[in-house]
Each structure stands twice: as structure tokens, then as C-alpha cells.
Amino acid sequence: MIKINDLCFSWKTTPVINISNLHIQTGKHLFIEGPSGSGKSTLLSLLAGVLTPNSGGIEVLKQPLTSLSSSQKDSFRADHIGFIFQQFNLIPYLSVIDNITLPCSFSTIRKQKAITRSGDLKSEAVRLLKALGLTGEDIFQRNVNELSVGQQQRVAAARAMLGSPEIIIADEPTSALDSAHRDAFISTLFNECDKENITLIFVSHDSSLKKHFNHHINLGAINNIKQEQQ
């Protein structure tokens, strides 16, 4: 699913990532932690093919990312990776449903999977929202800037899941939540990922979340990861 070998990345002359070996199998949940500046976002950008390593290899879904052109990487990302960002990155003037179905504008594969699952895009968006605990037709039609932070977060999660991408990358998605909402969100996210066999890569500086995950790496403690993730 994801294989990293001898991966090195520097911003100019400053080495940030140095990982000798990391293998993550399909459907696993990986927790990446580390203090501010330890390289968490940099590693996510490398995994998503947004940044190119100085040396070493990254294979995602058996595809070596370095062998793709930048437009091929864009398509690969759109087809296979759902993102949940720290600030959610929702489009404020679009409705909840239009925000969730947005990734399908960039990926025919995800669009087809969503339609196969629920008949049409809106029905699939509503199914995901309900699974994440958000209900009510009036909410679905609202603009996202009329939602609470917790509601926006679930919209962002539904958008990442729409069309069943093989991988979800979540960058500090719980930083705006209190601990009760945070644990409930993680549990719902896990349930949905498990049902769809989605591999979850989850970044946080909050090490209390680690207990929810089977696999974790600490970029602050070890920027040279030797153990293989099962």
C-alpha cells in the first residue's frame, strides 16, 4: 500500500525527513506525531506527491511517485487520496452537499464509485453525513460558513471519504475540538475507514490520541524510522 525506503528530504540545506523504512498495509491506521517543526506536514506532502524527495523512494498503491509527471501526480492524488485539513478548507459560498461532492469534479473514478454506491452524488453525500452523525435537510443545504466547527469538521471528513479513496490523509483534523467531540470523531472516522478498508494517515501533535491507533511514529523522537509497520 505505502512503502517508504531511504527517504530524505531537505528544505534548501536543512534536512527535515530521514526515514529508512516504513511500510503500511492496506486498511491500517497510522498516527504521526511530533512537535511543531518536526516535519509532519512535510512528510504528508511527500506521501501525497506534492513534494519530491531528494533521494529514496515512495510507493503508494504500488506506484512509485517519483516516476509520475506532475500532472499524473495531480490525477493520482485526486483519484486515490482524500484529505482532511486542519482548517478544513471548505468553500464558504458552497452548500454542504456541494462541498462534499467537489472531489468528484476532479476524479471520474471517485465519481463513479460514489454513484455506484448510492445512485447519485447527493445521496452518497447524505449517506456519509448521516454515518458521521450529521442529519437534517436544512443543514445539508446551508452554506458551510453557517455551521459550527464540529459540523464543518464532519463535512470535511465526508468530503475526504466520498468516492472511497484508498487513502485518507488527515492533518490535525481534531485540533479545534474538545476532548469528548474529538474522541467521538476519531471513533466515527475509524468505523467508516474500516468499512471501506481505507488506509488512514493521521497527523497530530497531541500524543494523547496515540492510544486510538495501532501504529505510530514520532518524528520528533526518531527522524530515522527503522521498524517496519505491520
Ligand SMILES: Nc1ncnc2c1ncn2[C@@H]1O[C@H](COP(=O)(O)OP(=O)(O)OP(=O)(O)O)[C@@H](O)[C@H]1O
Ligand atoms: N516552504 C518551506 N520552506 C522552507 N522551510 C520549510 C518550508 N515548510 C516547512 N519548512 C521547515 O521544515 C521544518 C518542518 O516543517 P513542517 O511544517 O513539516 O513541520 P510540522 O511538524 O508539520 O510543524 P507544525 O506542527 O508546526 O505544523 C520546519 O523547520 C519548517 O520551518
